[in-house]
Ligand SMILES: [Zn+2]
């Protein structure tokens with residue numbers, strides 16, 4: 001399963017209940033963080049993500065609302081004794097930004113931190129998941145990210161497992177996750193024995209900040225989840241164009257053209273409070289739209305099904 005956790009859904013300025021952009025993608029023991037808006041460290045705590053796990057950070061572009069939380073996050077990890085190395089990927093300015101913080105505020109870390117200035121292309125690949133950066137149309141160099149998860153196996157067939165005498169329980173889960181298991185009688189069962197042919201990969205796409213553009217449309221093609229900024233409604237289409245952002249309608253048009261399953265709107269202007277008008281506008285074009293809230297989670301299961309867990313439930 002892949003789990004998307006919205007740590008911040010605000011655009012430009014934080015408001016009561018909405019922090020600046022940050023999205024965690026959790027899978028197979030990894031946490032990938034996309035953007036690090038101010039106060040992301042507190043959101044990490046609230047979402048119980050844990051600090052000493054395998055992790056990588058991706059920054060979409062060098063605008064303050066996507067980046068200022070990074071020094072605080074690195075400091076927090078150090079104070080909590082993180083030991084695992086951490087890689088940070090983003091535009092080249094990111095390297096200068098972190099170096100300046102290291103020098104001017106004496107930001108040291110207890111773990112190895114490597115900052116990569118990246119160009120469009122595959123920038124990360126671990127286990128069955130890869131991240132591809134693509135250039136979007138904002139102000140200056142800005143990236144979106146396509147997260148592709150190769151499913152470890154095809155669909156699980158319980159009847160085959162029963163025929164082979166594999167006891168129901170953890171062994172079934174391990175086989176479904178692509179692991180070879182040994183039964184008590186010494187027989188070795190391979191995932192191929194109990195699963196069907198592999199299914200196409202699952203995909204989550206994050207737009208970063210952008211006007212609607214071809215590269216986003218292409219990346220989003222067939223995505224299970226498109227997370228798109230929706231800074232304005234169509235009433236302010238001129239501002240969106242001028243400032244390099246998307247309207248809710250623009251995001252929904254991309255979702256429709258690209259045949260995505262679910263559109264999650266984020267990074268909406270503080271003027272929209274709860275974002276009701278943003279959501280209504282998107283739904284008029286693409287009905288399967290939701291509006292992201294801080295600490296909302298979206299779970300994408302191996303069979304492609306999607307479950308949205310609202311913040312109140314997520315905190316239980
Ligand atoms: Zn922004």
Ligand SMILES: [Zn+2]
Pocket residue numbers: 061063138209
């Ligand atoms: Zn921006």
